[in-house]
Amino acid sequence: MYYLRFYLFFCSAPCVYLLKEGNGEQEPCFFLKGLQPSLYVELSHKGFHRDVVTTVELGSDTPADVRALLVYRWPRDVYVDPYQVASLSHQRGWQMLFNTAIDLEKPAHRTSEFSTYVYPSHVGPTPEPLKVTIPIHGRYHKPSFDGKTFTPVHIELPELLLWTKKCTPFQRLEPHTVLDAPCTASNTSICSWVKIQHPNKNSVPMSLHLPVGDGSTVRLICTGTLVVTLICCVVLCHSMLKHPLR
Amino acid sequence: LRLLSALTEKRVLFPVSFVVRLALVVYGDYQDRNMVVKYTDIDYHVFTDAARFITEGQSPYNRSTYRYTPLLAWLLTPNIYLTVVFGKLLFIVCDVLSGLLIYKLLCLRGVGCQTARYVSSLWLLNPLPMGVSSRGNAESILSALVLGTLLCMEGKRLTWAAALYGLSVHMKIYPVTYALPIALSLRSSHTETNGTTQSWTWRTPVAFVGSFLNSKLILFASVAGGVFFTLTALFYYMYGWVFLHETYFYHLTRRDIRHNFSPYFYMLYLTADSRWSQALGLAAFLPQLILLLVSSWTFHPDLAFTCFLHTAVFVSFNKVCTSQYFMWYLSLLPLVIPHLTLSVKQGLGLLLLWFAGQAVWLAPAYFLEFECYNTFFLIWLAGLFFLVINSFILVQLIAHYRSRKSLERQKAE
Numbered sequence: 001m002y003y004l005r006f007y008l009f010f011c012s013a014p015c016v017y018l019l020k021e022g023n024g025e026q027e028p029c030f031f032l033k034g035l036q037p038s039l040y041v042e043l044s045h046k047g048f049h050r051d052v053v054t055t056v057e058l059g060s061d062t063p064a065d066v067r068a069l070l071v072y073r074w075p076r077d078v079y080v081d082p083y084q085v086a087s088l089s090h091q092r093g094w095q096m097l098f099n100t101a102i103d104l105e106k107p108a109h110r111t112s113e114f115s116t117y118v119y120p121s122h123v124g125p126t127p128e129p130l131k132v133t134i135p136i137h138g139r140y141h142k143p144s145f146d147g148k149t150f151t152p153v154h155i156e157l158p159e160l161l162l163w164t165k166k167c168t169p170f171q172r173l174e175p176h177t178v179l180d181a182p183c184t185a186s187n188t189s190i191c192s193w194v195k196i197q198h199p200n201k202n203s204v205p206m207s208l209h210l211p212v213g214d215g216s217t218v219r220l221i222c223t224g225t226l227v228v229t230l231i232c233c234v235v236l237c238h239s240m241l242k243h244p245l246r
Numbered sequence: 247l248r249l250l251s252a253l254t255e256k257r258v259l260f261p262v263s264f265v266v267r268l269a270l271v272v273y274g275d276y277q278d279r280n281m282v283v284k285y286t287d288i289d290y291h292v293f294t295d296a297a298r299f300i301t302e303g304q305s306p307y308n309r310s311t312y313r314y315t316p317l318l319a320w321l322l323t324p325n326i327y328l329t330v331v332f333g334k335l336l337f338i339v340c341d342v343l344s345g346l347l348i349y350k351l352l353c354l355r356g357v358g359c360q361t362a363r364y365v366s367s368l369w370l371l372n373p374l375p376m377g378v379s380s381r382g383n384a385e386s387i388l389s390a391l392v393l394g395t396l397l398c399m400e401g402k403r404l405t406w407a408a409a410l411y412g413l414s415v416h417m418k419i420y421p422v423t424y425a426l427p428i429a430l431s432l433r434s435s436h437t438e439t440n441g442t443t444q445s446w447t448w449r450t451p452v453a454f455v456g457s458f459l460n461s462k463l464i465l466f467a468s469v470a471g472g473v474f475f476t477l478t479a480l481f482y483y484m485y486g487w488v489f490l491h492e493t494y495f496y497h498l499t500r501r502d503i504r505h506n507f508s509p510y511f512y513m514l515y516l517t518a519d520s521r522w523s524q525a526l527g528l529a530a531f532l533p534q535l536i537l538l539l540v541s542s543w544t545f546h547p548d549l550a551f552t553c554f555l556h557t558a559v560f561v562s563f564n565k566v567c568t569s570q571y572f573m574w575y576l577s578l579l580p581l582v583i584p585h586l587t588l589s590v591k592q593g594l595g596l597l598l599l600w601f602a603g604q605a606v607w608l609a610p611a612y613f614l615e616f617e618c619y620n621t622f623f624l625i626w627l628a629g630l631f632f633l634v635i636n637s638f639i640l641v642q643l644i645a646h647y648r649s650r651k652s653l654e655r656q657k658a659e
Binding site: 045046047048049083087101102103104105107140142143149150209210211212213214215217218221222224225226228229230232233235236237239240241242243244245246 | 512515516537559563614618647649
């Protein structure tokens with residue numbers, strides 16, 4: 001298993017949440033000391049079919065109306081099956097929105113990157129961490145001609161976006177930024193979300209390796225295939241002509 | 247042996263085989279709900295999603311990877327209106343119907359009714375077709391149509407045979423290869439003059455072509471062609487070009503570079519983007535074509551055997567081969583078995599060899615897909631090995647096949 005842990009630290013000054021009930025006026029969103037959301041991402045399984053497990057801990061003081069959005073930017077080397085996700089989302093407690101149609105069969109060099117927006121159903125104020133498991137599948141790649149038997153695939157960490165009714169409009173939220181994104185997976189309206197900045201800018205993305213065909217053996221493969229199929233064809237023809245219907 | 251005899255009683259065999267398949271459907275539903283590994287095949291979900299699009303007034307081709315005739319999605323609309331297992335029930339009924347058609351066909355071909363029941367039980371009590379139908383694959387519809395065509399041809403009911411044939415070609419493209427042996431078996435037989443065997447005058451090719459122009463063949467071609475083109479025109483009108491592409495052209499030009507049983511898989515993967523791709527595709531097609539022509543010519547009087555050989559050759563030498571394709575010729579194998587002079591031991595040996603060939607392929611394929619080892623070269627070797635095994639088995643079947651007359655003569659002696 002391959003995993004990375006990242007901790008997000010919020011500074012005490014401008015922040016996302018308005019945890020104490022305000023007087024209804026535009027109070028700055030103070031982040032209470034002690035609230036330290038954390039984001040862990042790990043890859044499980046081996047082979048072409050993997051699970052990307054994202055665990056988000058927002059802390060016990062999370063207000064009830066906080067909503068989270070995880071934005072994944074996937075490379076073209078992998079794909080997420082929308083039909084598989086649709087059948088799983090009821091059991092797994094999250095909804096996913098794709099930014100483009102997915103071709104399930106094309107090889108990697110014939111497709112492009114895509115993004116998915118994952119909306120967990122319940123965010124706060126449970127003490128349990130939020131866990132999102134996304135099944136991904138590797139695509140076939142162009143054969144390699146330089147002797148390499150595997151091709152590396154790098155997957156970026158997801159972005160964590162948060163939204164709460166009590167903290168709109170957002171003011172003085174540096175270093176966090178405000179982004180517009182669909183409010184829910186049904187994509188009927190756009191909301192302003194706060195993107196939680198990673199303090200650690202040198203974070204290493206996840207990577208896996210997928211096997212690729214060996215292009216340098218193409219002459220051997222073609223010759224071998226055509227010779228064997230030709231021999232089998234000749235043998236079968238000979239047999240058919242030698243043993244006619246009787 | 248007494249149990250086997252009791253089980254293959256006509257009144258028992260068909261109900262038992264249906265009940266067992268029904269039990270598998272029920273179990274499949276339980277497994278889908280309660281376990282991580284699902285029983286139902288992914289194709290069944292594709293069919294159901296396409297049927298759902300139809301109930302919403304849309305095209306079934308909105309469902310990605312739906313590459314079948316719209317007729318199938320239309321047939322499965324009760325999946326949405328009634329129960330999601332309707333399709334599976336339809337498939338197991340067609341499966342048992344295939345068994346019944348095998349039985350009737352064997353009786354009509356002169357095999358004794360007792361033997362016919364034993365041989366039909368090879369299909370009806372066989373776990374492979376049971377599993378395939380109860381998992382939601384639609385292969386049993388096509389096997390029922392092909393067996394129905396052969397039964398009607400054997401019973402000389404040409405119009406029905408032609409209608410069923412046209413329908414089967416509409417549903418899946420591969421039965422189109424049967425057109426040649428059917429045409430050869432329906433043409434007028436010409437007598438040779440003065441006992442000369444080889445007289446290559448200019449009259450011979452003309453007479454050959456002329457023998458195809460008889461009323462039976464023209465009737466068959468018109469009815470089959472009429473059914474096929476009517477359905478094609480109807481669905482083209484409803485769904486447009488995407489119907490033609492997904493149902494037919496995709497399968498004709500299909501080059502799946504992902505690993506499969508085909509001996510050509512690795513060659514096509516490595517050359518997918520090279521300038522040799524087209525030429526190699528054509529080279530891969532030639533053995534298939536040659537074998538189809540030779541088998542049609544040598545065995546066309548026995549249509550069932552020719553169709554079996556056709557399908558086995560087509561599947562084994564195809565550019566893409568998945569385990570679903572095996573059902574296409576396995577449904578015709580019971581028709582061939584009573585005519586084989588192989589011993590039970592030899593037959594079982596060939597069967598084990600066939601399974602061994604698949605196992606040898608499945609092992610490196612598993613390690614590639616689920617353990618991330620680079621086993622492409624091993625998969626290539628296993629694919630060629632499987633082709634060699636299939637060819638060996640077919641050679642044995644051809645060498646040990648006797649027509650009904652020959653078997654009766656042997657018995658008399």
